[in-house]
Amino acid sequence: MSSRTQAVCEVGELKPGERVIREVGGREIAVFNVDGEYRAVANYCVHAGGPVCEGTLSGMVTADPEEWEWGWDRKGEILACPWHGWEFDLVDGTHLADPSYRLLTYETRVEDGEVLVEL
Ligand code: FES
16 A cells, blocks of 8 residues: 555445545545445535535436436435535536536545545
């Protein structure tokens, strides 16, 4: 493990739909288990510095304008900041309405039963 790789938690302590927020290498980082995929995000909202990783996990509405049908997709992949409700895609950190805003995300991997992040 390089000095830029840090362990955040044990695989077994993070079930699908759960998150941990930890101080890692001097930064506050959350790791989310999204259906077995680990997503790591800095706990700092790009809007006004709120603790974005403490927000609600949800999904998003989809629409097919040709058929006038509505749906619900990506359950557990959309994170809403608790301060003003901005919504972000956990996969790449982008703001749903304006992708020019993006949360800081980190690569993750599992090694020896631990979830690691690349800082
Ligand atoms: S600080 Fe996150 S939406 Fe405003």
